[in-house]
Amino acid sequence: MAKHETPLLDELEKGPWPSFVTDLKRQAETKPECWDILGQLELSYKDRITHWKHGGIVGVFGYGGGIVGRYSDVPAQFPGVEHFHTVRVAQPSGLYYTTENLRALMDLWEKYGSGVTNLHGSTGDMIFLGTRTENLEPLFWDLTHDLGQDLGGSGSNLRTPACCLGESRCEWSCYDTQEICNHLTQHYQDEIHRPAFPYKFKFKFSGCANDCVAAVARSDFSVVGTWKDQIQIDQAAVKAYLNGDEGYPVNGGAHKGGDWGPFDIQKEVFDLCPTQCMWMEGDELKIDDAECTRCMHCINVMPRALRPGKEKGASILMGAKAPILDGAQFSTLVIPFIEINKENDFEEVIDVIEKVWDWWMEVGKNRERVGETMQRVGLPTFLSVMEIEPLPQHVREPRSNPYVFWKEEEVPGGWDRDVKEFRKRHAA
Amino acid sequence: MALSLEELEAAIIEKATKSPKPQLYVKDFYKCDPDAKPRQIKNVANDLVKKGELMFWSSGSTTMYARPDRIKDEEGAEGIN
Secondary structure: OOOOOOHHHHHHHOOOOOOHHHHHHHHHOOOOHHHHHHHHHHHHHHHOOOOEEEOEOOOOOOOOOOEEOEEEOOOOOOHHHOEOOEEEEOOOHHHOOOHHHHHHHHHHHHHHOOOEEEEOOOOOOEEEEOOOHHHHHHHHHHHHHHOOOOEOOOOOOEOOOEEOOHHHOOOOOOOOHHHHHHHHHHHOHHHHHOOOOOOOEOEEEEOOOOOOOOHHHHOOEEEEEEEOOOOEEOHHHHHHHHHOOOOOOHHHHOOOOOOOOOOOHHHHOHHHOOOOOEEEEOOEEEEOOOOOOOOOHHHHHOOOOEEOOOOEEEEEEEOOEOOOOOOOEOOEEEEEEEOOOHHHOOHHHHHHHHHHHHHHHHHOOOOOOHHHHHHHHOHHHHHHHOOOOOOHHHOOOOOOOOOOOOOHHHOOOOOOOOHHHHHHHOOO | OOOOHHHHHHHHHHHHHHOOOOOEOHHHHHHHOOOOOHHHHHHHHHHHHHOOOOEEEEOOOOEEEEOHHHOEOOOOOEOOO
8 A cells, every 4th residue: 555646657657567566565565664765756857956965974884985964854754764864885806606605695684674776876885775773783793794794885985996807707807806806805994984085986897899888988097808919810710700600790799680791800800990990811810919009999899819818918998987967088108017916916007096095185175086187187197196107109190289388307408597586587 | 194183183173164155075175185185085084974963964966064063954853864
């Protein structure tokens, strides 16, 4: 029996797609507070304004993140959502769960919360939606002591690092994404659980340029697997693709349901290569690897014929973010190749992380993502801060600005200047 | 750091007590000791949270610091973290 009339929300149940309204009504059969979610949302639709109050001091002892406070501004009308805090639970690397663990997590949330979940939030955490303040400490105790799991990051913290499933299942992965993700999660516990920065900071680790965790679109610090040497080519397999052999479906068979005609390597591979670095010589495939940007497209199309090179590592890009203030932006390539070495606890990557943090913590404005700070100071300044020599890979297009500003140390012999003397002639 | 740890803690507490707004960003504490590195200031501020001198205040997307006696939570109780 519905507790509130929800004619506007009911419209959302009429389409062919799954409806969260139907899900919440079903959930309300055992968790009556879910009626109040629907009731409050219906009111928001009518009033055209949110009725959630955002933030506050809720949390668990010693942590400055992991819980996001939510309160209703109409609690008398909807007492079930008077408190409706969000709990972020750190996801395991690669999002692998045992069924036993999932059941235990769901039982925990049935016991202490609304039972409503979101797997997974955009940072990658499991999101548990809706609990009261007095349930937070008991939930945290059970989560950490009984399940051995932890809260994720929120606020101006390092957010829960995320990775693709990497070498555990994917032959294209150029490094062990789960290993570095787990290592840095342990290494930066303080930064994850307590505020450290001008604003949020996200790591994401993708094993290759297919970027299955969308590191380039969504993380301040994107580590994307790549290789230094040549793409490995199996010329016999190339011929098999060209002949349309049954065991060699294009794109690994991903599109074989449609009638696409015979495989056309010119149209489907060469013409789509961003640097046009591939061609056929007779029946042999040639690649000018010096021009290749390691985009993975050709490897995706002919996975049995082409493989990443043998000298593997990662590119580091920085500064992606979602469109809250300035609009969305992808991360910018900063380091084209870096070794990912678990033998020295990923020292090279940690050095880069801490260099950018030290700079951003000092120069970044409050609520400014590192990508916005980079944009504000400009890439040349940022590269100089990072002590990185500019490379062709940093350049998006030829310059259109005719002015070149040299630093004194960049000009042989330098120069002498007397600013006071200059200002006598040119007032500031 | 130009200040001793005790002096820095006292400066941070004073800043949090006297600032016009009760919630402060970690960056607002940097001026308490301009010679200290931002990570040192952050660590001292987080230690003050453990000691109960400061508390975290979260908007969800940003976490700020405040003196517990200057903040009331949404439930009307004084802020004790």
